[in-house]
Amino acid sequence: MKKTQNVTIKGTKDGLTLHLNDLCSYEDLKSELKHKLLAHSSVKDVESPIITVKIQLGNRYLTAEQEEEIKDLVRAQRNLVVDEIISNVVTKEAAAKAKLENEIVPVSAIVRSGQVLKVEGDMLLVGDVNPGGTVIANGNIFVMGNLRGIAHAGHSGRRDAVIVASNMVPSQLRIADCLNRAPDHYAKEERHEMECAYIDSSDQIIIDRLQVLKHLRPNITRLQGGF
Template sequence: MVQKKQNVTIKGTKEGLIFQLDDSCSYESLVDELIEKLSSKHYQQAEGPDVLVKVDTGYRYLQDHQQEELENIITNGRNLAVEHFESRVLSKEESEKLRQESQTVTLMRIIRSGQVLKVVGDVLLIGDVNPGGTLMATGNIYVLGALRGIAHAGFEGDSNAVISASVLAPSQLRIADEIMHFEKEKDHEKMMSSVFLDELQSFQIGRVQQLVQSHPELSKNEKQLLA
């Protein structure tokens, strides 16, 4: 006898319950089976705090009214509370944000004193950051020139971001929320250098070649190399 495929799978975890909803069946079939499974006395209203539920919809896109309907089915008359819906489907806005964050923006200019330049993603600056100038990126910062002002990589919280410059002589470096100040009389220019945070969130400065070992994920699009 062939076992009927389940459209709704309920799993218990330490944090609560996970409802896995099949993404290949019709929405109507999904609703019918969800109602049927939740009709069990096991899920009826009981004393005690609500049990948190994570709803995994896979590659199914739910419209707002469908998500609201499923949440009502799960919670109505039961001590269940939907914590969040989890989907592998990206909205246009999310997809565009990911595209921007994964891109490398190339600029040819000099950032002068008083100027602040912000970039979404990685930035390759062919030019200088003068004293008093600021270059910021949500990703990594690469300066093919002299970095004498302020550089802030991962300014939205990416502590894995790196800063690299042909001439490293900044007044201040920032990665995520960490800050490192420089005093000109004590710090000398460093050539072809890179900066990143180690596991203790401390700044590490060294030759740019060290990124091969510390950040191998920086290598992109190697498949495009011609043999």
């Protein structure tokens, strides 16, 4: 009877991928991984370049301590560095965080001067943002009203986030780490059509017609799926 391999090493153009069996015991996995890494390292020349390693866990969950043990086994071998560890298993905490970050939070309010309204996911504000008011979201911001204050989308670093408003006349726009102070004509001129703001290929915040969003951010539509 052929023995099941607990560790499979495959070379790719980006380095090595280690596929770890998710059905064996953790101790058996460590033992075989150490043996195979030693055998693989012994055929390498001392001057071999650094090789990045991706570790595929499948349906196995590792604690933070176990992950460090696996990383140490890889790093102990010459020229190998761990790039990432990938698992199909998601903890309850991670799932709850992802759900929160992807929720659309509806709010009916007027954000007045000095007020700050912040949500974890996408913000759908039915109301106005007055001058001096601030709205912040880790995801996208949709304002069904006048945006005259400050809007900061992608607060956690999402550069694909967008800002949409029925009347886009902001004092300042921010998306992730990009900032755009509105031109003078935006502060004075009422624009009676919905517009959107996004980061373009040159890392600038661009204000454009709403219609461009379906081409620039096709994944913004969420008709399917959910948690």
